[in-house]
Amino acid sequence: MHYAGYDVIELENVAYSYGGGELLSDVSVKLAPGSFHFLTGPSGAGKTTLLKLCYGALLPSAGTVRLLGSDVRTLERDDIAMMRRRIGVVHQDVQFLDHLPVSENIGLPLTVSGRGTAAENADLDELLAWVGLSARASGLPPELSGGERQRAALARAVIMSPDIVLADEPTGNVDWEMSQRLLHLLIELNRMGKTVLIATHDLSLIRAAKAQVQARVLRIANRRIQLAGADL
Amino acid sequence: MKLTLNALQSLTSVDRQADRVVPPSGFTARLTVFAAGAMAFLAVFALALSMATGRLADQWSAELARTATLRIVAPLDQRAAQTEAALSVLQTTAGVESARALSDEEQAELLAPWFGPEVSLEGLPVPRLIEIIETPDGIDAAGLRLRLSAEVPGAVLDDHSRWRAPLVKAASRLRLLGWIATGLIVATVAAMVTLAAQAALAANAQVIAVLRLVGATDRYIAQAFIRRFTLRALAGSAAGVVVGIVAVLLMPSGSGEMSGFLTGLRFQGLGWAVPFVIPPLTALVAFLATGTAARRTLENLS
Numbered sequence: 339m340h341y342a343g344y345d346v347i348e349l350e351n352v353a354y355s356y357g358g359g360e361l362l363s364d365v366s367v368k369l370a371p372g373s374f375h376f377l378t379g380p381s382g383a384g385k386t387t388l389l390k391l392c393y394g395a396l397l398p399s400a401g402t403v404r405l406l407g408s409d410v411r412t413l414e415r416d417d418i419a420m421m422r423r424r425i426g427v428v429h430q431d432v433q434f435l436d437h438l439p440v441s442e443n444i445g446l447p448l449t450v451s452g453r454g455t456a457a458e459n460a461d462l463d464e465l466l467a468w469v470g471l472s473a474r475a476s477g478l479p480p481e482l483s484g485g486e487r488q489r490a491a492l493a494r495a496v497i498m499s500p501d502i503v504l505a506d507e508p509t510g511n512v513d514w515e516m517s518q519r520l521l522h523l524l525i526e527l528n529r530m531g532k533t534v535l536i537a538t539h540d541l542s543l544i545r546a547a548k549a550q551v552q553a554r555v556l557r558i559a560n561r562r563i564q565l566a567g568a569d570l
Numbered sequence: 571m572k573l574t575l576n577a578l579q580s581l582t583s584v585d586r587q588a589d590r591v592v593p594p595s596g597f598t599a600r601l602t603v604f605a606a607g608a609m610a611f612l613a614v615f616a617l618a619l620s621m622a623t624g625r626l627a628d629q630w631s632a633e634l635a636r637t638a639t640l641r642i643v644a645p646l647d648q649r650a651a652q653t654e655a656a657l658s659v660l661q662t663t664a665g666v667e668s669a670r671a672l673s674d675e676e677q678a679e680l681l682a683p684w685f686g687p688e689v690s691l692e693g694l695p696v697p698r699l700i701e702i703i704e705t706p707d708g709i710d711a712a713g714l715r716l717r718l719s720a721e722v723p724g725a726v727l728d729d730h731s732r733w734r735a736p737l738v739k740a741a742s743r744l745r746l747l748g749w750i751a752t753g754l755i756v757a758t759v760a761a762m763v764t765l766a767a768q769a770a771l772a773a774n775a776q777v778i779a780v781l782r783l784v785g786a787t788d789r790y791i792a793q794a795f796i797r798r799f800t801l802r803a804l805a806g807s808a809a810g811v812v813v814g815i816v817a818v819l820l821m822p823s824g825s826g827e828m829s830g831f832l833t834g835l836r837f838q839g840l841g842w843a844v845p846f847v848i849p850p851l852t853a854l855v856a857f858l859a860t861g862t863a864a865r866r867t868l869e870n871l872s
Contacts, residue, residue: 395783415787415788416787416788416789419782419786419787419788420785420787421785422782422783422784422785423784423785427783429783433776433779433780433783434780435591435593435777435780437590437593437594438590442590446591446780446781447784447785449591450591450781450784450785450786450787450790451785494784498785
């Protein structure tokens, strides 16, 4: 995908308030196509909120959020839903449809976009093998371990070959070995040209990534974004 | 409008995968099927009541409008002569198709509910009754009364208008009540399906969150629920109608003089087709109710 002179995600002087308090203030961020970013900061700093602003789950109280060139304020809810098909999201508390097998959960973006089903998708087996879940394809989500759920969520996030992958604490519930495996998958996606933004407070993960990929680290502190220092 | 058309199209398309994204929810499914079935069953009876009373009103109106009764109230020794005189007058009266005096046996039969079956009318000052059948044009009641007062002083003309009107009015009201009951049943179905759909949507908030996360539009999510509830309501209603029709068929039927209001509580002719309108009507109500509930809930969840 080529972008004619615009960043895939652009936040300009964005503020977000909830319950009378301002969680984010005057935040400006630009994510260029194919870039790799970490978003870090202490718990409760607003990482998840910022991530939700980046896929249209929340609308800013002030400022402008442009996703793939479109101002989210000008979009209808269904337009934002369509845009989400180009943005893969992985949450820390991964949610699945527990009554459907893992393979159908991974293929859910295809189903809802009318592009066939998981069973009809030739790439699904390859995708399951990529995340190491071939043997779990017919199982139900509650049968998966924390790491398997994260990998299944990652597979679901990328099955539509999105332009952007957003991950919120993707290694929060997994051990070191699994976190490295997940990081490796995300780096692979970035090498395929996807823009990756990972929200995490795990500095060791960031250091491990920076050894393999050129990543920019953004830190949220005092409701604002700062570029992280050399300590990272 | 576009959403409604798409939703209608989705009812006929077989998208099993789309159906599967909403988990089967036993409680709301059973509630919808049961409510639609019970209401359809009641609707069949309400329609049968409405149509039976409608026929009754028409029948009373038609029968009573073309008949009149002449009472000869005269001393016993003059009664036969006045009866003959009255019949003579009636034979020459425009609008009278036929007229005949009731026999003693017929009059005794009319009085049997009050005096018992063995009563003899001999010696009793019971007026002689003359049954008049009118032509479609009818009689000039006022003119006939004038002639009778001059030629048969003991004759009293009753053209039935005094009690025909309230009977026909009562039957018409019953018919109206039947339709009101049907309307209330439809409204109740709408309320029940709305509640069931809202409960299902609220219970599936996490499912909706997942679907939205992966790019499902509100239209897609709404259609999954609309399709499910519409088909459930259709199935429940169809079962209710079948049971209702069987129940109506099992109602005791009477014929001729034995036929009364309760024994006539069934459909006739094309009327049998009317109950079969109930399932698609219920499905339409469920379709609109679920659509409204889904739109509201999805807006609130955004």
